[in-house]
Amino acid sequence: MQIEIITIGNELLIGQVIDTNSAWMGQQLNDAGFDVHRITSIQDTREAITSALTEAMSRVDVVLLTGGIGPTKDDITKETLASIFNSRLIYSQEAHDNMTRLLKGRVKGINKQNESQAYVPECCELINNPVGTAPVMWFDEEGKVIVSMPGVPGEMKTAMRNEIIPRLKKKYKTGHILHQTIQIFNIPEAVLAEKLEGWEDTIPEYMSLAYLPSPGKIRLRLTAKTDNEERAHEDFNLLKDSLHAIVGQNVFAEKDVPANKLIGDKLKELNRTISVAESCTGGNIGHLLTSVPGSSVYFKGGIVAYDNAIKAQVLNVDNEALEQFGAVSKQVVEQMARGVKELMKTDYAIATSGIAGPDGGTDEKPVGAVWIAIAGDFGVMSHCYNFGKIRSRNIQRASDAGLIMLLQKINNKLH
Known part of the structure; x- marks a missing residue:
C-alpha cells in the first residue's frame, strides 16, 4: 500500500513558507510502516488541485492533502474536493460547534468567513479538529482514501497522530x-x-x-x-x-544523529567538559554545541580569536610561532587548543584556524585550508584540511570536522 502527500499553497512555491509538513508526515508514516510514494507541492488553484489529486489517485491507495481549507477566499480546497467527488457543500453542526468552542473568548462573534468553515463536502466523513477551526475531512472513494487536513503544522500533526495514522493502520495491513x-x-x-x-x-x-x-x-x-x-x-x-x-x-x-548531538551525548556519558577556540569558524562550533538542549552540563565556553592579538593575549599563543609559521599553521592551532583548555579548565578542547575565503589565500595556503586541533588527556592532535573555495561551506565543514575528530578520538580511546 502506497501513500502520496500533496501540500497546497502558493507560499510554498515561491519560498515564502518552507514545507515542513510533508517531511514530518513522511517520517511519521514511515515509522508506522507505510510507504510514501511521492510528495508534491502545488498552487492553491482549482486546476492544480484537481490535476494533482486525480493523478495521485491513479497511482496510490491513499492521498493526504494539507492546506487550503482556511476561512479566506483563497482557500478553495473544500469546494474543489466537492466538485471532484460530484458532491456539494453542506452545513455541519459538528464543525460549527467545534469552531464556536475554539473561538469562545477570542472573538466577539463568528463572522461570515469563520462561518464558512462549517460547510463541508456532503460525501466526506468529518474528523474533529480539537486545536483549530478548519475541518479535517476523510473521503473513501472507489477504494481510495483521501484526507484533507489544515496546513497549520500543529493542527496537521494533531490530526495525523490522533486520527489519521491510527485509522490507516486499522484499514491497511502494514509490515x-x-x-x-x-x-x-x-x-x-x-x-x-x-x-x-x-x-x-x-x-x-x-x-x-x-x-x-x-x-x-x-x-x-x-x-x-x-x-x-x-x-x-x-x-x-x-x-x-x-x-x-x-x-x-x-x-x-551508526545512527542518524548530527555530530554536535553525538559529541554532547558522549561528554554527558563520560561526565567530561569541552571548550573551543575558533578563528575561521567564527564561533560556529560553539553555536553547534550550545544548540543542543542541556549543553550547559558539558560546554564551558569559547574564545573567538579572529585577531592574532587575541590568540597571543588570551590563548597564550607564542608571538614567535605566529610570526614564523602564520596563524594558519599546526603550531598555532595546537597552542590555541591547549590554551583554551587551560583557560576554561575543561577536559577537551577544539581549535580552528584557516582561510575561509573567498579571498586571502596563497599558493602555500589556499582558500579552504583549515588547521584543526583537538586537546584532551591524550595530548594534542591536529590535521590540515582543504575544504574548497565556498566560505559558508568551509565554515560548516571545519566545524563538523572538529567535532568528528574529537568524537572519533574519544571512541578510539575507549575501545
Missing part, C-alpha cells in the same frame, strides 16, 4: 520499514562507492541502500521492508561489521 544509518566522514562519494562495490553485492534483496551526501559527510542508509524484524537486525549487524573492515577509520556514527 515494518526499518532503517540503519552509518555516517562516514572525509571520503568523497565516488571514492566510497568504488570501495563499497563488492560490499553492496552482499546486501540482501529485501534491503536497499541510499547514499545521502552532504559537505564532508556521507550517510549510508540501509532500508529493510520486512515482517521479520529480528532477521533484519541480524543482517544490519553483519553489514556493519563488513563495512567497518573496509572504511572503519572513516565511520563516526
